[in-house]
Each structure stands twice: as C-alpha cells, then as structure tokens.
Amino acid sequence: SSTGTWTVVWTDLLTACDIYRAKAYRVDPVPGTSDQYFAYIAYECDLFEEGSLANLTASIIGNVFGFKAVKALRLEDMRIPFAYLKTFQGPATGIVVERERLDKFGRPFLGATVKPKLGLSGKNYGRVVYEGLTGGLDFTKDD
Structure with missing residues (x-):
C-alpha cells in the first residue's frame, strides 16, 4: 500500500x-x-x-x-x-493471567472466528459461539 x-x-x-x-x-x-x-x-x-x-x-x-x-x-x-x-504498550495482562482466568493450563489456547461474518442475528450468533465453546474452543473472535 x-x-x-x-x-x-x-x-x-x-x-x-x-x-x-x-x-x-x-x-x-x-x-x-x-x-x-x-x-x-x-x-x-x-x-x-x-x-x-x-x-x-x-x-x-x-x-x-x-x-x-x-x-x-x-x-x-x-x-x-x-x-x-517502543510506542507499543503490549497487552494489559500476560499469558499466565489469561490461563488463570480461563482455568486452562498445559496446552495451547484454541479459538475461531465466527462465520459467516455478516448476517447472523444476535440469537444465532450466540448459538454459534455457544456451540464452539461447548465443543472445546477457548474463545471466539468477531471480525
């Protein structure tokens, strides 16, 4: 660019x-x-x-x-x-704090982006997140 x-x-x-x-x-x-x-x-x-x-x-x-x-x-x-x-402050917390918050130790975190990115109602978006988290994801992210 x-x-x-x-x-x-x-x-x-x-x-x-x-x-x-x-x-x-x-x-x-x-x-x-x-x-x-x-x-x-x-x-x-x-x-x-x-x-x-x-x-x-x-x-x-x-x-x-x-x-x-x-x-x-x-x-x-x-x-x-x-x-x-040097202008970057870095994360507010480190990986240790995030592991303690999620109670996840001894393995990498696993996350995913919700798809489709557009068009899901709030209810259906929540359902996709719920299914992912109960299926083993540690987090989801929104583009």
Missing part, C-alpha cells in the same frame, strides 16, 4: 506525497524463477499511529493484496524500527 492511487489526481498537490509515499529501494529476482521478485519497500514511521498494530498492518498489508493487476503477492518479512516498537 502507498499513497492510495495509481492515477495522478489534483489532490496530490495538497499532500507531501514525495515524503510519505512508499519507497521501493531494491528488487531482486527469486532464485530459480523468471517472473518472480523480492521487492524491498520502506515507509516513513510518521505515517503510522503510535502504538496501533491495527493501523500498522492495515497500512502495510492493506488493499494491495486485492489489486487485480497483481497475480500473486506474499509478505515475507517486516522490519520495524525500535523507536516505533
């Missing part, structure tokens, strides 16, 4: 795009392939809200994965400057 459009628009004149646009600083061919590449892209840290993982991932991963001109795309690595990492 970068400045949001592949087309020059008049609103570009209102922004500091040259400062904030993504910078592809290196492109290397994938060994053993003729049409695949590793692209190295950098962003200014000022683009991202401090302490917001949601903002960071939406900005980096964002809409580019849905861009029809791109046949295949995979995020291989993400390097985050230490100064930006």
Whole structure:
C-alpha cells in the first residue's frame, strides 16, 4: 500500500506525497524463477499511529493484496524500527493471567472466528459461539 492511487489526481498537490509515499529501494529476482521478485519497500514511521498494530498492518498489508493487476503477492518479512516498537504498550495482562482466568493450563489456547461474518442475528450468533465453546474452543473472535 502507498499513497492510495495509481492515477495522478489534483489532490496530490495538497499532500507531501514525495515524503510519505512508499519507497521501493531494491528488487531482486527469486532464485530459480523468471517472473518472480523480492521487492524491498520502506515507509516513513510518521505515517503510522503510535502504538496501533491495527493501523500498522492495515497500512502495510492493506488493499494491495486485492489489486487485480497483481497475480500473486506474499509478505515475507517486516522490519520495524525500535523507536516505533517502543510506542507499543503490549497487552494489559500476560499469558499466565489469561490461563488463570480461563482455568486452562498445559496446552495451547484454541479459538475461531465466527462465520459467516455478516448476517447472523444476535440469537444465532450466540448459538454459534455457544456451540464452539461447548465443543472445546477457548474463545471466539468477531471480525
């Protein structure tokens, strides 16, 4: 993801795009392939809200994965400057507290996302959650 459009628009004149646009600083061919590449892209840290993982991932991963001109795309690595990492407070509690709250020890937590994501009434959503939890899930999440 970068400045949001592949087309020059008049609103570009209102922004500091040259400062904030993504910078592809290196492109290397994938060994053993003729049409695949590793692209190295950098962003200014000022683009991202401090302490917001949601903002960071939406900005980096964002809409580019849905861009029809791109046949295949995979995020291989993400390097985050230490100064930006320090803005994250971390979770309010650790895994020990969560295990005590759920009384679950000695195994990984198991969770799932309720599907379908849209269209369930409150009653039916509750039923799906109930069935999942009684079936062995430790938690469910809502997208």
